[in-house]
Amino acid sequence: MNGILHLDGIVVRQGDFQLGPVTLSIRQGEHLVLMGPSGCGKTTLLKAIAGFIPLDAGSIRIGDRVLGDLPPEQRRVGYVPQSASLFPHLRVRDNIRFGLAYAGINRDQQEARFNRITGLLGVEALLDRRPATLSGGEARRVALARSLVTEPDVLLLDEPLGMLDTPARHTLVQTLKSIHAALGTPTIHVTHHLDEAWMMGGLCSLLREGRLVQTGPVETLLLNPANAWAQAFLDGGEPRSTPGATA
Amino acid sequence: MNVLRTFMDRLSAWLESASANIKLVDQALSGMQGSYVELLTLLALGLLAVIPIIVPERHRQFYRRLNQCFGILIFIFVVYTCLGVFGMIRNFHRGLMEIGRENIIALYFCSVPLTVLVTSMIFGPTFCGWICPTGALQEFIAIPLKRWHRARRKAGWPCTPAVLTLTGLVTLVFLGWMAYLSVTRVFFVEDASVYWSEVLVILLFVLAFRMARWDKALRRLRWVSFAIIAAGAVAGWRITSPVHFTFSKVYDPASVLSTIMVVLGAILVPQIWCRYLCPWRETIAWAGRHSVRRLETRHDTCTQCGQCDSVCGVEAVHHGTVDPHECHLCLKCVDTCPTKAIRLVDQWKVEP
Amino acid sequence: MKPSRIIPLLQVILLALYAAGTVHGWLEPLELFNLLMMTACLVTTARAWRHPDESLVAGGILVLIGAHLFVGQRIAPDTLTGGAILLASLLTLYVGIQINRHLPRGYWWAFVTGYFVLYALFILHLNNAEPLFILFLMAMTACARSARLLAYYWAAVVSFTFLQPYAWPAVIILFFAISAVTGARSSVPSRLLPVFLAAGLALFAFVLLPVLLMLTGEDLHSLETVWRDPRIRAAIGRTAATATVSTAVLTLFGVPLAYAISRLRFPGRTLLLSLADLPIVIPQSVAGIALLRVFGRRQIIGGWLADTLGLPVDGTLLGIGIAQVFVAFPFLLRSAVAAFDTVDEELELTARSLGASPWNTFRRIALPLGARGIFLGIVLAWARAAGEFGAVVFIAPTPETAPVAAFNRFNSAGMIETAPLVSLLLLFSLVMFFLLQLTTRLLPTGAAQPRRRP
Numbered sequence A: 001m002n003g004i005l006h007l008d009g010i011v012v013r014q015g016d017f018q019l020g021p022v023t024l025s026i027r028q029g030e031h032l033v034l035m036g037p038s039g040c041g042k043t044t045l046l047k048a049i050a051g052f053i054p055l056d057a058g059s060i061r062i063g064d065r066v067l068g069d070l071p072p073e074q075r076r077v078g079y080v081p082q083s084a085s086l087f088p089h090l091r092v093r094d095n096i097r098f099g100l101a102y103a104g105i106n107r108d109q110q111e112a113r114f115n116r117i118t119g120l121l122g123v124e125a126l127l128d129r130r131p132a133t134l135s136g137g138e139a140r141r142v143a144l145a146r147s148l149v150t151e152p153d154v155l156l157l158d159e160p161l162g163m164l165d166t167p168a169r170h171t172l173v174q175t176l177k178s179i180h181a182a183l184g185t186p187t188i189h190v191t192h193h194l195d196e197a198w199m200m201g202g203l204c205s206l207l208r209e210g211r212l213v214q215t216g217p218v219e220t221l222l223l224n225p226a227n228a229w230a231q232a233f234l235d236g237g238e239p240r241s242t243p244g245a246t247a
Numbered sequence B: 001m002n003v004l005r006t007f008m009d010r011l012s013a014w015l016e017s018a019s020a021n022i023k024l025v026d027q028a029l030s031g032m033q034g035s036y037v038e039l040l041t042l043l044a045l046g047l048l049a050v051i052p053i054i055v056p057e058r059h060r061q062f063y064r065r066l067n068q069c070f071g072i073l074i075f076i077f078v079v080y081t082c083l084g085v086f087g088m089i090r091n092f093h094r095g096l097m098e099i100g101r102e103n104i105i106a107l108y109f110c111s112v113p114l115t116v117l118v119t120s121m122i123f124g125p126t127f128c129g130w131i132c133p134t135g136a137l138q139e140f141i142a143i144p145l146k147r148w149h150r151a152r153r154k155a156g157w158p159c160t161p162a163v164l165t166l167t168g169l170v171t172l173v174f175l176g177w178m179a180y181l182s183v184t185r186v187f188f189v190e191d192a193s194v195y196w197s198e199v200l201v202i203l204l205f206v207l208a209f210r211m212a213r214w215d216k217a218l219r220r221l222r223w224v225s226f227a228i229i230a231a232g233a234v235a236g237w238r239i240t241s242p243v244h245f246t247f248s249k250v251y252d253p254a255s256v257l258s259t260i261m262v263v264l265g266a267i268l269v270p271q272i273w274c275r276y277l278c279p280w281r282e283t284i285a286w287a288g289r290h291s292v293r294r295l296e297t298r299h300d301t302c303t304q305c306g307q308c309d310s311v312c313g314v315e316a317v318h319h320g321t322v323d324p325h326e327c328h329l330c331l332k333c334v335d336t337c338p339t340k341a342i343r344l345v346d347q348w349k350v351e352p
Numbered sequence C: 001m002k003p004s005r006i007i008p009l010l011q012v013i014l015l016a017l018y019a020a021g022t023v024h025g026w027l028e029p030l031e032l033f034n035l036l037m038m039t040a041c042l043v044t045t046a047r048a049w050r051h052p053d054e055s056l057v058a059g060g061i062l063v064l065i066g067a068h069l070f071v072g073q074r075i076a077p078d079t080l081t082g083g084a085i086l087l088a089s090l091l092t093l094y095v096g097i098q099i100n101r102h103l104p105r106g107y108w109w110a111f112v113t114g115y116f117v118l119y120a121l122f123i124l125h126l127n128n129a130e131p132l133f134i135l136f137l138m139a140m141t142a143c144a145r146s147a148r149l150l151a152y153y154w155a156a157v158v159s160f161t162f163l164q165p166y167a168w169p170a171v172i173i174l175f176f177a178i179s180a181v182t183g184a185r186s187s188v189p190s191r192l193l194p195v196f197l198a199a200g201l202a203l204f205a206f207v208l209l210p211v212l213l214m215l216t217g218e219d220l221h222s223l224e225t226v227w228r229d230p231r232i233r234a235a236i237g238r239t240a241a242t243a244t245v246s247t248a249v250l251t252l253f254g255v256p257l258a259y260a261i262s263r264l265r266f267p268g269r270t271l272l273l274s275l276a277d278l279p280i281v282i283p284q285s286v287a288g289i290a291l292l293r294v295f296g297r298r299q300i301i302g303g304w305l306a307d308t309l310g311l312p313v314d315g316t317l318l319g320i321g322i323a324q325v326f327v328a329f330p331f332l333l334r335s336a337v338a339a340f341d342t343v344d345e346e347l348e349l350t351a352r353s354l355g356a357s358p359w360n361t362f363r364r365i366a367l368p369l370g371a372r373g374i375f376l377g378i379v380l381a382w383a384r385a386a387g388e389f390g391a392v393v394f395i396a397p398t399p400e401t402a403p404v405a406a407f408n409r410f411n412s413a414g415m416i417e418t419a420p421l422v423s424l425l426l427l428f429s430l431v432m433f434f435l436l437q438l439t440t441r442l443l444p445t446g447a448a449q450p451r452r453r454p
């Protein structure tokens, strides 16, 4: 298995904003919830890993592969954007199949993968629908399936539970847990809700203005916040960019 | 083959002679020399349209039949304008274009359609239910078949083998006749229109098997029909109307054929032409929407007995609610309703 | 005497006059219909007498009877006319009474005024139009219940009486304007907007009038004759062919360029985008001469093309094509750039991370999602290319394209002769237009689609 993601002091500059240096590594089977107030650079970090934004410094490795300047399609990184971003002109079936054509496997293998992943995510009933007719939760599932059929080495989820109502969130959390258990793909899950981290369990990182504040199991974070800001953030569970402005 | 051909020749010769003198009078009625015959039309139409309002309720349907017979009589035997539903649209266009140039001709062509429209706009679409000869012919032919039609409607217009055979036969005979006509006769431009109306009717025969399901959608064909006729009027094509031959003195096989098809169609499906093809129906329905009189259902007294549904020839009532766009205002439903839940009401106030 | 009694009294006097006139032969001899008419008058008078609160009705009736008296004298004196007038009058009375009873006063005044206007129009203004007066009077009774219908009615009356040869186009335009103005709804209550709309439509009407006129003016026969003319056919075929080829070339280069412009940020991007509009701003004749300056046989490039490559430009199909490409270019580029701009970049990024190469992303995501806009651009470019006259006529007066043919025919044969050809060309353009509307509705867009909430 080469499913170990190493971020080594990566820096991304966008205008005045600087992300990093961030150093982080996630092993096979680990699920990292990356938390922080809005505007702290979570999404930028994901896009940098996925290869949409070039690095200004540092390096990214997956196992022994150095991603460096590889274009996104060669990174084997699954990226599920915030709004699911299903291709509106394709049916659900074709959305999920989209990446299979580029996976370099034959038809039977494609079929097998397709069936396995759709089964795992429980989207069989949706296959002939149009994306516009799906509910938010359904769309997220399809987006997950679309990403997972390519068997990425790393999975990047941007706010996978955002803008869903509570029941949909709960079912989706269950789905995320079960696929994580089944596939073990190392995952970075970006959110600004503390309860998501709590529901997902596992590792958790706090990001503030482009820098990692603290990383560790959720329980540790909650019991021993690294500083006053982390304390405030975790207490409020709400995104706040200015430290000390507690309720 | 030869026998058949002789027979057909005979038949068409007979038809020709029979329809040649169908008009009772060659000139306008003598007492009316020098006056505009069209004014009579206007008068007659107006009176016929007013009658539905003033007849007593007790024997209303009887008076209606009388009115229809009178309509057929007047328009077929006396008046020289084509009251065929196509003719009205075509003539209307022509008449309108003559205003200011040849006012008498304008009157000649406008009077009938305008009178019909005006009376429909005030008194409701009574033209369809009380006057129109085409509609009346279809209704009369179906009178003896009332029971059969009711049973079939209850069963959702099933297509039994008998119906299928009948339709197949009719279509075959008709196609044969068409073939015969096209080899023996030099078709005029206007005759070519027979293909148009006939193809539509055949189409309907076929589609009628899916009637229960396609009824709503098929009714939109009237728009197509209207659009074609209106475009034709503007572009100067002559498309003859079914029943046209009864209004003119020329023997017109195209129109005879159309008439026969319409009548046969009405045997299979009541008011088939009115339901699915009549272009004039669209105009009348539009005018009727602005009319003062409408049918209203009091739902508290309606017992959902379904008698009105079964009596309506155009299936315009559903569970006691009348669809004004389809209704011919024949008032059969009003007269049959045992609890008098459907009423004819006047509504002069314009809804904002 | 109460004032409410005066009008019915006057009416009785008038009736007596009427009867006396009939007896004495000032009016037509006693006729059945005249008698009927008088009876009707009597009945309504009696009614008005018993319900003095309806004296306004009585006044109206009085006015109508007076008018009928006047009309009846002018109209050819015969039974049928009398009868028809009676019918129309009864209808008018009936509707007048009902309007007075049920509707606001304004409707009633509109009704009565309308009566006199119609009278002036048909009896006094148009000669020999008395029967039409009856017809239009009846039509007015039908429309009198609703202000909107009345507006349509008067629009029709004005069109068919005064604007005669242009009646249909006028009716279509007026009806459209009326339905637009009366049906206009806005979220902010405003009296200004409908006025703006009406004013704009008035101008628009002038633009639309020639088109509608050409369309409704020709019958099928003259169109067919034109269509039979081999020269015309050749011109139309040539136009379609050259326009298609030019558009194809344009599409081949223009669509990728548009994608690049939409996705890349580079110095001079804005300049490029504005320069692309140049062919729209340049007068067409100027464009034609400028093209000739480059591609003419005596010029360097044109001469080289003609002599070395054997591809002369002026007076050939190639020249037509070049002129067409020149004028049609902005239409394609503009729409295509706009189309690609609507395609969400996030979708493309997602596609990339799923393993699709840039080319595949373009082919499977950007192109289908921009299809509607691109198609629109292609059709607009085609139409522009096919319709181009100014630039083409300079660089290639022969072989004739359809617009050039129309021009030449007009110069040699005049307006009447050209009309059918113009109608034909117009018809083609309209067919294109409707096809365009239809197909663009069927294609997907990249714009965010409404998502049902869970």
Ligand code: SF4
Binding pocket: B085, B127, B128, B129, B132, B133, B134, B135, B136, B273, B274, B275, B278, B279, B280, B281, B284
């Ligand atoms: S629908 Fe047409 S054919 Fe039928 S009654 Fe009305 S006008 Fe006559």
Ligand code: SF4
Binding pocket: B129, B311, B312, B313, B314, B315, B316, B317, B322, B323, B326, B327, B328, B329, B330, B331, B332, B333, B334
């Ligand atoms: S709804 Fe009533 S009035 Fe109208 S057509 Fe049917 S039966 Fe006649």
